[in-house]
Amino acid sequence: MLTPLLAPPLCWSCARTAPPGLALCHDCSRGLRRLPPEPVTLAGVPCFAPVAYEGPARDLVRALKFRAALAVAGAMAAAIVAGAPPGFLAGAALVPVPLSRRRERRRGFNQAHALSLALARRTGAEVVPCLRRRAGHGTQVGRDRSERSRALRGSMTASEAPADAVIVDDVVTTGATLAAAAEALRCAGCTGIRAVAYARTGGR
Numbered sequence: 001m002l003t004p005l006l007a008p009p010l011c012w013s014c015a016r017t018a019p020p021g022l023a024l025c026h027d028c029s030r031g032l033r034r035l036p037p038e039p040v041t042l043a044g045v046p047c048f049a050p051v052a053y054e055g056p057a058r059d060l061v062r063a064l065k066f067r068a069a070l071a072v073a074g075a076m077a078a079a080i081v082a083g084a085p086p087g088f089l090a091g092a093a094l095v096p097v098p099l100s101r102r103r104e105r106r107r108g109f110n111q112a113h114a115l116s117l118a119l120a121r122r123t124g125a126e127v128v129p130c131l132r133r134r135a136g137h138g139t140q141v142g143r144d145r146s147e148r149s150r151a152l153r154g155s156m157t158a159s160e161a162p163a164d165a166v167i168v169d170d171v172v173t174t175g176a177t178l179a180a181a182a183e184a185l186r187c188a189g190c191t192g193i194r195a196v197a198y199a200r201t202g203g204r
């Protein structure tokens, strides 16, 4: 086992040495702004995220998305499981928010799916990637909040949805993506819908 000696783990935020097995060094970990344990309701869906989307949390999300650091998914999943209200994750399948086919091809993987697998390893829940993006729904960049939610309405479909689902994404912002995912799941017969993300904008 020479690998740990040759490659000491580095913090994904500041690139200084991090404790073995951790994605952030102690300073950056202290710099995370923890959110209250109560879920917020976004687009009618109770949603829990352990930290605010800023500082080191933003760096972790970027690392997962753009540098394919799948180990980061483990750190995010651990934070979600440790912070989620009791029972919030129990008895439901994990449903990752899908990327468009084109974006997934370019990136090589879907970060929400990677996070779902990391959560499943900790909770024993099943991962059910039953959501698909419909073709022809364009990028969200540059749209304002209401345009974004209009553009995303009807943008997903679900096949063989579980009765109870926890929608999983790396970040939630306006809730427009959650609304589209929840709408597709409801149409496919899903009745118990909640959501988790690693980070959330909007502070409270």
Ligand SMILES: [Zn+2]
Binding pocket: 011, 012, 013, 014, 015, 016, 024, 025, 026, 027, 028, 029
């Ligand atoms: Zn650091």
